[in-house]
Protein backbone atom coordinates (compact mmCIF):
# COMPACT_ATOMS: atom_id res chain seq x y z
CA UNK A 1 0.00 0.00 0.00
CA UNK A 2 2.69 2.44 1.09
CA UNK A 3 4.79 1.27 -1.82
CA UNK A 4 1.96 2.02 -4.22
CA UNK A 5 1.64 5.54 -2.83
CA UNK A 6 5.36 6.10 -3.27
CA UNK A 7 5.11 5.04 -6.88
CA UNK A 8 2.25 7.40 -7.48
CA UNK A 9 3.99 10.49 -6.18
CA UNK A 10 7.03 9.50 -8.21
CA UNK A 11 5.23 9.59 -11.54
CA UNK A 12 3.61 12.98 -11.93
CA UNK A 13 0.89 13.03 -14.54
CA UNK A 14 0.93 15.70 -17.22
CA UNK A 15 -1.38 16.33 -20.13
CA UNK A 16 0.31 16.52 -23.51
CA UNK A 17 -0.56 19.85 -25.20
CA UNK A 18 -0.71 18.04 -28.56
CA UNK A 19 -3.49 15.82 -27.25
CA UNK A 20 -6.23 18.05 -26.01
CA UNK A 21 -8.17 16.58 -23.09
CA UNK A 22 -11.91 17.13 -23.14
CA UNK A 23 -14.24 15.80 -20.50
CA UNK A 24 -17.84 16.00 -19.34
CA UNK A 25 -19.31 14.31 -16.30
CA UNK A 26 -22.63 12.79 -15.30
CA UNK A 27 -23.30 12.72 -11.58
CA UNK A 28 -26.01 10.56 -10.04
CA UNK A 29 -27.12 11.72 -6.63
CA UNK A 30 -29.39 9.83 -4.24
CA UNK A 31 -31.87 12.22 -2.73
CA UNK A 32 -32.28 12.22 1.03
CA UNK A 33 -36.04 11.80 0.97
CA UNK A 34 -37.95 9.73 3.48
CA UNK A 35 -39.88 7.82 0.84
CA UNK A 36 -39.05 6.48 -2.59
CA UNK A 37 -39.60 8.34 -5.83
CA UNK A 38 -42.89 6.81 -6.96
CA UNK A 39 -44.05 4.71 -4.01
CA UNK A 40 -44.58 4.91 -0.27
CA UNK A 41 -41.87 2.49 0.80
CA UNK A 42 -39.03 4.00 2.80
CA UNK A 43 -35.63 4.80 1.38
CA UNK A 44 -32.95 2.91 3.28
CA UNK A 45 -29.28 2.19 3.43
CA UNK A 46 -27.83 -1.05 4.77
CA UNK A 47 -31.26 -2.41 5.76
CA UNK A 48 -32.15 -6.12 5.70
CA UNK A 49 -32.30 -7.04 1.96
CA UNK A 50 -35.72 -6.63 0.36
CA UNK A 51 -37.24 -5.17 3.53
CA UNK A 52 -38.26 -1.82 1.98
CA UNK A 53 -39.98 -2.86 -1.20
CA UNK A 54 -43.47 -1.96 -2.34
CA UNK A 55 -45.41 -3.60 -5.16
CA UNK A 56 -44.40 -0.81 -7.50
CA UNK A 57 -40.68 -1.07 -6.59
CA UNK A 58 -40.64 -4.71 -7.70
CA UNK A 59 -42.63 -4.00 -10.83
CA UNK A 60 -45.79 -5.94 -10.10
CA UNK A 61 -48.14 -5.51 -13.06
CA UNK A 62 -50.96 -3.12 -12.33
CA UNK A 63 -49.12 -1.07 -9.71
CA UNK A 64 -48.99 2.63 -10.41
CA UNK A 65 -46.33 5.32 -9.86
CA UNK A 66 -47.08 8.56 -8.00
CA UNK A 67 -44.42 11.29 -7.77
CA UNK A 68 -43.08 12.02 -4.28
CA UNK A 69 -43.15 15.84 -3.86
CA UNK A 70 -40.27 15.73 -1.36
CA UNK A 71 -37.97 14.34 -4.04
CA UNK A 72 -39.17 16.99 -6.46
CA UNK A 73 -38.38 19.70 -3.88
CA UNK A 74 -34.84 18.37 -3.35
CA UNK A 75 -34.27 18.31 -7.11
CA UNK A 76 -35.48 21.90 -7.38
CA UNK A 77 -33.15 23.01 -4.57
CA UNK A 78 -30.22 21.46 -6.44
CA UNK A 79 -31.28 23.13 -9.66
CA UNK A 80 -31.34 26.56 -8.04
CA UNK A 81 -28.02 26.02 -6.24
CA UNK A 82 -26.45 25.02 -9.56
CA UNK A 83 -27.73 28.21 -11.23
CA UNK A 84 -29.98 26.25 -13.57
CA UNK A 85 -33.21 27.27 -15.26
CA UNK A 86 -36.12 25.37 -13.76
CA UNK A 87 -38.42 24.13 -16.51
CA UNK A 88 -42.05 24.91 -15.84
CA UNK A 89 -43.13 21.80 -17.73
CA UNK A 90 -41.15 18.60 -17.44
CA UNK A 91 -41.95 15.00 -18.31
CA UNK A 92 -41.01 11.44 -17.41
CA UNK A 93 -39.92 8.91 -19.99
CA UNK A 94 -39.25 5.19 -19.87
CA UNK A 95 -35.71 4.12 -20.75
CA UNK A 96 -35.75 0.44 -21.60
CA UNK A 97 -33.07 -2.07 -20.81
CA UNK A 98 -33.10 -5.53 -19.35
CA UNK A 99 -31.34 -6.28 -16.10
CA UNK A 100 -32.33 -8.43 -13.09
CA UNK A 101 -32.22 -5.45 -10.67
CA UNK A 102 -34.51 -3.45 -12.97
CA UNK A 103 -37.86 -5.16 -12.41
CA UNK A 104 -39.99 -2.89 -14.57
CA UNK A 105 -37.82 -3.59 -17.60
CA UNK A 106 -37.31 0.16 -17.93
CA UNK A 107 -36.09 3.04 -15.79
CA UNK A 108 -38.34 6.03 -15.31
CA UNK A 109 -36.19 9.05 -16.12
CA UNK A 110 -36.44 12.45 -17.76
CA UNK A 111 -35.09 12.45 -21.27
CA UNK A 112 -36.98 14.86 -23.50
CA UNK A 113 -37.98 17.50 -20.95
CA UNK A 114 -35.82 17.46 -17.80
CA UNK A 115 -36.61 19.46 -14.65
CA UNK A 116 -33.74 21.94 -15.16
CA UNK A 117 -31.39 23.12 -17.91
CA UNK A 118 -28.51 25.50 -18.57
CA UNK A 119 -26.82 25.81 -15.19
CA UNK A 120 -23.23 26.50 -14.29
CA UNK A 121 -20.79 26.32 -11.43
CA UNK A 122 -17.79 28.59 -11.18
CA UNK A 123 -14.47 27.19 -9.96
CA UNK A 124 -11.62 29.37 -8.83
CA UNK A 125 -7.90 29.00 -8.28
CA UNK A 126 -8.10 30.44 -4.79
CA UNK A 127 -10.97 28.40 -3.39
CA UNK A 128 -10.97 25.24 -5.50
CA UNK A 129 -7.31 24.53 -6.19
CA UNK A 130 -7.47 24.62 -9.96
CA UNK A 131 -4.52 25.88 -12.00
CA UNK A 132 -6.62 28.64 -13.61
CA UNK A 133 -7.82 31.80 -11.84
CA UNK A 134 -11.36 30.94 -12.71
CA UNK A 135 -13.28 28.43 -14.80
CA UNK A 136 -16.97 28.06 -15.54
CA UNK A 137 -18.36 24.55 -15.93
CA UNK A 138 -21.67 24.67 -17.73
CA UNK A 139 -24.43 22.28 -16.80
CA UNK A 140 -26.48 20.84 -19.60
CA UNK A 141 -29.35 19.54 -17.51
CA UNK A 142 -30.58 18.03 -14.27
CA UNK A 143 -33.07 15.20 -14.48
CA UNK A 144 -35.06 13.23 -11.92
CA UNK A 145 -34.93 9.43 -12.17
CA UNK A 146 -35.23 6.19 -10.22
CA UNK A 147 -32.34 4.14 -8.93
CA UNK A 148 -32.16 0.42 -9.70
CA UNK A 149 -31.99 -2.44 -7.21
CA UNK A 150 -28.69 -4.05 -6.41
CA UNK A 151 -27.34 -7.30 -7.81
CA UNK A 152 -25.04 -9.17 -5.45
CA UNK A 153 -22.87 -11.84 -6.99
CA UNK A 154 -21.83 -14.74 -4.79
CA UNK A 155 -19.00 -16.32 -6.74
CA UNK A 156 -18.56 -19.28 -4.41
CA UNK A 157 -22.20 -20.22 -3.98
CA UNK A 158 -22.62 -19.51 -7.71
CA UNK A 159 -25.73 -17.50 -7.02
CA UNK A 160 -26.89 -14.03 -7.86
CA UNK A 161 -29.00 -12.30 -5.25
CA UNK A 162 -31.13 -9.30 -6.08
CA UNK A 163 -31.88 -6.74 -3.36
CA UNK A 164 -34.64 -4.33 -4.31
CA UNK A 165 -34.28 -1.95 -1.33
CA UNK A 166 -32.57 0.59 -3.57
CA UNK A 167 -35.06 0.10 -6.38
CA UNK A 168 -37.03 3.31 -7.02
CA UNK A 169 -34.87 5.42 -4.66
CA UNK A 170 -34.98 8.99 -5.98
CA UNK A 171 -31.95 10.14 -7.93
CA UNK A 172 -31.04 13.20 -9.84
CA UNK A 173 -28.61 13.01 -12.73
CA UNK A 174 -26.64 16.15 -13.40
CA UNK A 175 -25.01 16.31 -16.82
CA UNK A 176 -22.27 18.84 -17.49
CA UNK A 177 -21.18 20.17 -20.86
CA UNK A 178 -17.78 18.80 -21.97
CA UNK A 179 -16.04 21.81 -20.42
CA UNK A 180 -13.33 20.19 -18.29
CA UNK A 181 -9.84 20.83 -19.61
CA UNK A 182 -7.81 19.07 -16.94
CA UNK A 183 -8.04 16.66 -14.02
CA UNK A 184 -7.88 19.32 -11.31
CA UNK A 185 -11.06 20.87 -12.66
CA UNK A 186 -12.87 17.53 -12.51
CA UNK A 187 -11.80 16.95 -8.91
CA UNK A 188 -12.71 20.50 -7.90
CA UNK A 189 -16.14 20.31 -9.52
CA UNK A 190 -17.12 17.03 -7.89
CA UNK A 191 -15.86 18.28 -4.51
CA UNK A 192 -17.74 21.53 -4.80
CA UNK A 193 -20.89 19.69 -5.80
CA UNK A 194 -20.53 17.32 -2.83
CA UNK A 195 -20.22 20.28 -0.45
CA UNK A 196 -23.33 21.92 -1.91
CA UNK A 197 -25.57 18.85 -1.70
CA UNK A 198 -24.41 18.13 1.84
CA UNK A 199 -24.89 21.71 2.90
CA UNK A 200 -28.44 21.81 1.51
CA UNK A 201 -29.35 18.41 3.00
CA UNK A 202 -30.04 17.06 -0.45
CA UNK A 203 -27.78 14.02 -0.14
CA UNK A 204 -25.25 12.53 2.31
CA UNK A 205 -22.76 13.47 -0.39
CA UNK A 206 -20.55 10.40 -0.04
CA UNK A 207 -18.97 8.76 -3.04
CA UNK A 208 -17.84 5.75 -1.02
CA UNK A 209 -21.34 4.58 -0.11
CA UNK A 210 -22.64 5.08 -3.63
CA UNK A 211 -24.87 8.01 -2.58
CA UNK A 212 -23.07 9.90 -5.34
CA UNK A 213 -21.86 8.03 -8.43
CA UNK A 214 -19.86 9.63 -11.18
CA UNK A 215 -19.54 8.71 -14.87
CA UNK A 216 -16.87 10.52 -16.84
CA UNK A 217 -16.71 11.04 -20.59
CA UNK A 218 -13.38 11.73 -22.19
CA UNK A 219 -12.21 12.49 -25.69
CA UNK A 220 -9.00 13.75 -27.29
CA UNK A 221 -8.62 16.17 -30.19
CA UNK A 222 -12.23 15.95 -31.31
CA UNK A 223 -12.32 12.15 -31.55
CA UNK A 224 -15.35 10.19 -30.28
CA UNK A 225 -15.96 10.21 -26.53
CA UNK A 226 -15.54 7.22 -24.26
CA UNK A 227 -17.66 6.96 -21.14
CA UNK A 228 -16.32 5.37 -17.95
CA UNK A 229 -19.18 4.40 -15.70
CA UNK A 230 -19.68 4.19 -11.95
CA UNK A 231 -16.58 5.64 -10.37
CA UNK A 232 -16.76 5.49 -6.59
CA UNK A 233 -14.08 7.83 -5.25
CA UNK A 234 -11.99 10.82 -6.21
CA UNK A 235 -8.94 8.65 -6.69
CA UNK A 236 -10.88 6.27 -8.94
CA UNK A 237 -12.03 9.21 -11.04
CA UNK A 238 -8.49 10.57 -11.32
CA UNK A 239 -6.87 7.20 -11.98
CA UNK A 240 -9.47 6.15 -14.55
CA UNK A 241 -9.15 9.47 -16.40
CA UNK A 242 -5.34 9.28 -16.43
CA UNK A 243 -5.40 5.72 -17.71
CA UNK A 244 -8.01 6.44 -20.37
CA UNK A 245 -6.23 9.59 -21.56
CA UNK A 246 -3.02 7.62 -21.95
CA UNK A 247 -4.81 4.74 -23.69
CA UNK A 248 -6.51 7.05 -26.21
CA UNK A 249 -3.33 9.02 -26.76
CA UNK A 250 -1.33 5.86 -27.50
CA UNK A 251 -4.05 4.65 -29.86
CA UNK A 252 -3.99 7.97 -31.73
CA UNK A 253 -0.18 7.96 -31.88
CA UNK A 254 -0.43 4.54 -33.51
CA UNK A 255 -3.09 5.81 -35.89
CA UNK A 256 -5.81 3.62 -34.44
CA UNK A 257 -9.27 5.05 -34.33
CA UNK A 258 -11.19 5.60 -31.11
CA UNK A 259 -14.65 4.07 -30.97
CA UNK A 260 -17.45 5.59 -28.96
CA UNK A 261 -18.07 3.14 -26.17
CA UNK A 262 -18.82 2.61 -22.49
CA UNK A 263 -15.98 1.29 -20.34
CA UNK A 264 -15.61 0.24 -16.70
CA UNK A 265 -12.74 0.69 -14.24
CA UNK A 266 -11.31 -2.36 -12.46
CA UNK A 267 -8.85 -0.50 -10.24
CA UNK A 268 -6.02 -0.79 -12.77
CA UNK A 269 -7.39 -0.18 -16.22
CA UNK A 270 -10.52 0.74 -18.15
CA UNK A 271 -12.20 -2.17 -19.90
CA UNK A 272 -14.76 -2.12 -22.67
CA UNK A 273 -18.27 -2.93 -21.41
CA UNK A 274 -20.32 -2.23 -24.52
CA UNK A 275 -20.40 -0.05 -27.57
CA UNK A 276 -22.28 3.13 -26.85
CA UNK A 277 -26.04 2.88 -26.93
CA UNK A 278 -27.91 5.57 -28.77
CA UNK A 279 -31.22 7.00 -27.65
CA UNK A 280 -32.91 4.68 -30.10
CA UNK A 281 -31.50 1.60 -28.31
CA UNK A 282 -33.30 2.65 -25.15
CA UNK A 283 -36.66 2.99 -26.94
CA UNK A 284 -37.55 6.11 -24.94
CA UNK A 285 -41.30 6.58 -24.65
CA UNK A 286 -43.30 8.96 -22.46
CA UNK A 287 -44.46 7.33 -19.24
CA UNK A 288 -48.17 7.16 -19.79
CA UNK A 289 -49.00 6.99 -16.09
CA UNK A 290 -47.08 10.04 -14.90
CA UNK A 291 -48.52 13.44 -15.70
CA UNK A 292 -46.45 16.41 -16.83
CA UNK A 293 -44.88 18.23 -13.85
CA UNK A 294 -46.29 21.74 -14.14
CA UNK A 295 -44.72 24.41 -11.96
CA UNK A 296 -45.79 27.98 -11.41
CA UNK A 297 -43.76 30.86 -12.80
CA UNK A 298 -42.36 32.13 -9.49
CA UNK A 299 -41.00 28.76 -8.40
CA UNK A 300 -37.29 29.56 -8.86
CA UNK A 301 -37.51 32.73 -6.73
CA UNK A 302 -39.53 30.91 -4.12
CA UNK A 303 -37.02 28.07 -3.78
CA UNK A 304 -34.13 30.50 -3.88
CA UNK A 305 -35.59 32.50 -0.99
CA UNK A 306 -35.74 29.33 1.09
CA UNK A 307 -32.13 28.33 0.55
CA UNK A 308 -29.57 29.09 3.24
CA UNK A 309 -26.37 30.96 2.39
CA UNK A 310 -24.46 28.78 -0.09
CA UNK A 311 -21.01 27.30 0.68
CA UNK A 312 -19.06 29.58 -1.67
CA UNK A 313 -20.58 32.72 -0.14
CA UNK A 314 -19.85 31.46 3.37
CA UNK A 315 -16.27 30.65 2.38
CA UNK A 316 -15.68 34.12 0.99
CA UNK A 317 -17.28 35.71 4.04
CA UNK A 318 -15.19 33.69 6.50
CA UNK A 319 -11.96 34.52 4.66
CA UNK A 320 -12.88 38.22 4.55
CA UNK A 321 -11.84 40.97 6.95
CA UNK A 322 -14.54 40.55 9.57
CA UNK A 323 -13.76 36.91 10.29
CA UNK A 324 -10.16 36.75 9.09
CA UNK A 325 -10.01 32.97 8.96
CA UNK A 326 -7.31 31.11 7.07
CA UNK A 327 -8.76 29.34 4.04
CA UNK A 328 -8.14 25.87 5.49
CA UNK A 329 -10.22 26.67 8.60
CA UNK A 330 -12.96 28.35 6.57
CA UNK A 331 -13.13 25.31 4.32
CA UNK A 332 -13.25 23.02 7.32
CA UNK A 333 -16.24 24.95 8.70
CA UNK A 334 -18.08 24.90 5.39
CA UNK A 335 -17.61 21.15 5.20
CA UNK A 336 -18.74 20.61 8.80
CA UNK A 337 -22.09 22.26 9.27
CA UNK A 338 -22.39 21.48 12.96
CA UNK A 339 -19.04 23.12 13.73
CA UNK A 340 -19.95 26.07 11.51
CA UNK A 341 -23.05 26.64 13.67
CA UNK A 342 -20.80 26.38 16.74
CA UNK A 343 -18.40 28.95 15.32
CA UNK A 344 -21.24 31.34 14.44
CA UNK A 345 -22.46 31.23 18.01
CA UNK A 346 -19.04 32.01 19.52
CA UNK A 347 -18.57 34.77 16.97
CA UNK A 348 -21.90 36.35 17.95
CA UNK A 349 -21.09 36.13 21.60
CA UNK A 350 -17.45 37.24 21.59
CA UNK A 351 -17.39 39.72 18.73
CA UNK A 352 -20.94 41.02 18.32
CA UNK A 353 -22.18 41.03 21.93
CA UNK A 354 -18.93 41.59 23.80
CA UNK A 355 -16.98 43.57 21.22
CA UNK A 356 -13.83 41.50 21.62
CA UNK A 357 -11.44 40.82 18.72
CA UNK A 358 -12.39 37.98 16.38
CA UNK A 359 -8.89 36.53 16.76
CA UNK A 360 -9.94 35.32 20.19
CA UNK A 361 -12.84 33.29 18.82
CA UNK A 362 -10.68 31.86 16.02
CA UNK A 363 -7.80 30.99 18.26
CA UNK A 364 -9.82 29.44 21.04
CA UNK A 365 -11.89 27.27 18.74
CA UNK A 366 -9.25 26.04 16.30
CA UNK A 367 -6.12 25.98 18.42
CA UNK A 368 -7.14 25.59 22.02
CA UNK A 369 -10.39 23.63 22.00
CA UNK A 370 -9.90 21.50 18.89
CA UNK A 371 -6.21 21.21 19.73
CA UNK A 372 -7.12 19.86 23.18
CA UNK A 373 -9.36 17.21 21.62
CA UNK A 374 -6.69 16.13 19.17
CA UNK A 375 -3.98 16.05 21.86
CA UNK A 376 -6.16 13.57 23.70
CA UNK A 377 -6.74 11.67 20.47
CA UNK A 378 -10.45 12.34 20.58
CA UNK A 379 -12.84 13.43 17.88
CA UNK A 380 -14.13 16.98 18.39
CA UNK A 381 -17.51 16.73 20.08
CA UNK A 382 -19.49 19.97 20.20
CA UNK A 383 -21.74 18.56 22.94
CA UNK A 384 -18.86 18.20 25.37
CA UNK A 385 -18.05 21.89 25.37
CA UNK A 386 -21.02 23.84 24.02
CA UNK A 387 -20.39 27.22 22.35
CA UNK A 388 -21.84 29.30 25.19
CA UNK A 389 -19.41 27.66 27.55
CA UNK A 390 -16.40 28.33 25.36
CA UNK A 391 -17.45 31.97 25.03
CA UNK A 392 -17.82 32.22 28.81
CA UNK A 393 -14.35 30.76 29.26
CA UNK A 394 -12.81 33.15 26.72
CA UNK A 395 -14.42 36.08 28.54
CA UNK A 396 -13.04 34.86 31.88
CA UNK A 397 -9.58 34.97 30.36
CA UNK A 398 -10.01 38.42 28.83
CA UNK A 399 -11.40 39.70 32.17
CA UNK A 400 -8.35 38.27 33.97
CA UNK A 401 -10.50 36.01 36.11
CA UNK A 402 -8.48 33.02 35.01
CA UNK A 403 -5.11 32.73 33.32
CA UNK A 404 -4.71 31.39 29.81
CA UNK A 405 -2.85 28.35 31.14
CA UNK A 406 -5.61 27.57 33.64
CA UNK A 407 -8.23 27.90 30.92
CA UNK A 408 -6.35 25.35 28.82
CA UNK A 409 -6.15 22.99 31.80
CA UNK A 410 -9.88 23.39 32.26
CA UNK A 411 -10.57 22.46 28.62
CA UNK A 412 -8.47 19.37 28.89
CA UNK A 413 -10.13 18.32 32.17
CA UNK A 414 -13.65 18.69 30.81
CA UNK A 415 -12.82 16.66 27.71
CA UNK A 416 -11.51 13.88 29.89
CA UNK A 417 -14.48 14.01 32.28
CA UNK A 418 -17.63 14.13 30.17
CA UNK A 419 -19.86 14.26 33.28
CA UNK A 420 -18.51 17.82 33.79
CA UNK A 421 -20.63 18.98 30.87
CA UNK A 422 -23.36 19.79 33.42
CA UNK A 423 -21.25 22.32 35.29
CA UNK A 424 -21.05 26.03 34.51
CA UNK A 425 -17.70 27.71 33.90
CA UNK A 426 -17.72 29.18 37.43
CA UNK A 427 -18.39 25.76 38.91
CA UNK A 428 -15.64 24.22 36.79
CA UNK A 429 -13.13 26.86 37.87
CA UNK A 430 -14.08 26.14 41.47
CA UNK A 431 -13.98 22.37 41.06
CA UNK A 432 -10.53 22.35 39.50
CA UNK A 433 -9.33 25.22 41.70
CA UNK A 434 -8.20 27.24 38.68
CA UNK A 435 -9.27 30.77 39.62
CA UNK A 436 -6.77 33.59 39.78
CA UNK A 437 -5.54 34.29 43.32
CA UNK A 438 -7.28 37.65 43.14
CA UNK A 439 -8.44 37.61 46.77
CA UNK A 440 -4.78 37.75 47.88
CA UNK A 441 -3.15 41.12 48.44
CA UNK A 442 -0.04 41.87 46.38
CA UNK A 443 2.09 41.34 49.43
CA UNK A 444 0.53 37.96 50.20
CA UNK A 445 0.94 36.91 46.59
CA UNK A 446 4.57 37.98 46.61
CA UNK A 447 5.17 35.98 49.75
CA UNK A 448 3.47 32.88 48.33
CA UNK A 449 5.49 33.15 45.10
CA UNK A 450 8.64 33.53 47.18
CA UNK A 451 7.86 30.39 49.18
CA UNK A 452 7.22 28.30 46.10
CA UNK A 453 10.41 29.50 44.41
CA UNK A 454 12.45 28.85 47.53
CA UNK A 455 11.15 25.32 47.79
CA UNK A 456 11.90 24.63 44.12
CA UNK A 457 15.43 25.98 44.52
CA UNK A 458 16.05 23.72 47.50
CA UNK A 459 14.86 20.59 45.77
CA UNK A 460 16.67 21.34 42.49
CA UNK A 461 20.15 22.32 43.54
CA UNK A 462 21.69 20.66 40.49
CA UNK A 463 19.74 22.99 38.21
CA UNK A 464 20.59 25.98 40.37
CA UNK A 465 24.24 25.05 40.03
CA UNK A 466 23.95 25.10 36.23
CA UNK A 467 22.32 28.53 36.30
CA UNK A 468 25.09 29.85 38.52
CA UNK A 469 27.61 28.46 36.01
CA UNK A 470 26.07 30.56 33.31
CA UNK A 471 23.45 28.22 31.82
CA UNK A 472 20.70 30.82 31.88
CA UNK A 473 18.37 28.57 29.91
CA UNK A 474 17.93 26.25 32.88
CA UNK A 475 15.95 29.03 34.53
CA UNK A 476 13.07 28.13 32.22
CA UNK A 477 12.98 24.69 33.76
CA UNK A 478 12.52 26.14 37.25
CA UNK A 479 9.82 28.52 36.04
CA UNK A 480 8.07 25.58 34.41
CA UNK A 481 8.06 23.70 37.70
CA UNK A 482 6.61 26.69 39.50
CA UNK A 483 3.90 27.13 36.86
CA UNK A 484 2.96 23.50 37.13
CA UNK A 485 2.85 23.73 40.93
CA UNK A 486 0.43 26.68 40.73
CA UNK A 487 -1.50 25.34 37.72
CA UNK A 488 -0.75 28.47 35.76
CA UNK A 489 -2.55 30.78 38.15
CA UNK A 490 0.50 33.01 38.51
CA UNK A 491 2.19 34.62 35.52
CA UNK A 492 5.53 33.18 34.41
CA UNK A 493 7.05 36.67 34.57
CA UNK A 494 6.35 36.83 38.36
CA UNK A 495 8.29 33.64 38.91
CA UNK A 496 11.12 34.77 36.63
CA UNK A 497 11.48 37.96 38.64
CA UNK A 498 11.47 36.09 41.94
CA UNK A 499 13.98 33.41 40.83
CA UNK A 500 16.28 36.11 39.48
CA UNK A 501 16.18 37.88 42.84
CA UNK A 502 16.75 34.72 44.85
CA UNK A 503 19.59 33.45 42.66
CA UNK A 504 21.45 36.76 42.37
Ligand SMILES: Nc1ncnc2c1ncn2[C@@H]1O[C@H](COP(=O)(O)OP(=O)(O)OP(=O)(O)O)[C@@H](O)[C@H]1O
Pocket residue numbers: 022023024025026175176177178179217218219223224225227
Ligand atom coordinates in the same frame (compact mmCIF):
# COMPACT_ATOMS: atom_id res chain seq x y z
N1 LIG B 1 -16.61 15.23 -27.18
C1 LIG B 1 -16.82 14.97 -25.89
N2 LIG B 1 -15.79 14.68 -25.08
C2 LIG B 1 -15.99 14.41 -23.78
N3 LIG B 1 -17.18 14.39 -23.21
C3 LIG B 1 -18.25 14.66 -23.96
C4 LIG B 1 -18.12 14.97 -25.33
N4 LIG B 1 -19.37 15.21 -25.82
C5 LIG B 1 -20.22 15.06 -24.79
N5 LIG B 1 -19.57 14.73 -23.67
C6 LIG B 1 -20.12 14.49 -22.33
O1 LIG B 1 -20.83 13.27 -22.34
C7 LIG B 1 -21.90 13.31 -21.42
C8 LIG B 1 -23.17 12.86 -22.09
O2 LIG B 1 -24.10 12.55 -21.13
P1 LIG B 1 -25.64 12.28 -21.40
O3 LIG B 1 -26.28 11.89 -20.14
O4 LIG B 1 -26.19 13.46 -22.14
O5 LIG B 1 -25.66 11.14 -22.46
P2 LIG B 1 -25.30 9.59 -22.37
O6 LIG B 1 -24.05 9.42 -21.63
O7 LIG B 1 -25.34 9.12 -23.76
O8 LIG B 1 -26.53 8.99 -21.59
P3 LIG B 1 -26.61 7.95 -20.38
O9 LIG B 1 -27.21 8.74 -19.29
O10 LIG B 1 -27.45 6.88 -20.90
O11 LIG B 1 -25.21 7.50 -20.03
C9 LIG B 1 -21.96 14.73 -20.92
O12 LIG B 1 -21.37 14.84 -19.65
C10 LIG B 1 -21.16 15.50 -21.94
O13 LIG B 1 -20.53 16.65 -21.41
Ligand SMILES: [Mg+2]
Pocket residue numbers: 026173175
Ligand atom coordinates in the same frame (compact mmCIF):
# COMPACT_ATOMS: atom_id res chain seq x y z
MG1 LIG C 1 -26.38 10.44 -18.68
Ligand SMILES: [Mg+2]
Pocket residue numbers: 026215227
Ligand atom coordinates in the same frame (compact mmCIF):
# COMPACT_ATOMS: atom_id res chain seq x y z
MG1 LIG D 1 -23.70 8.66 -19.81
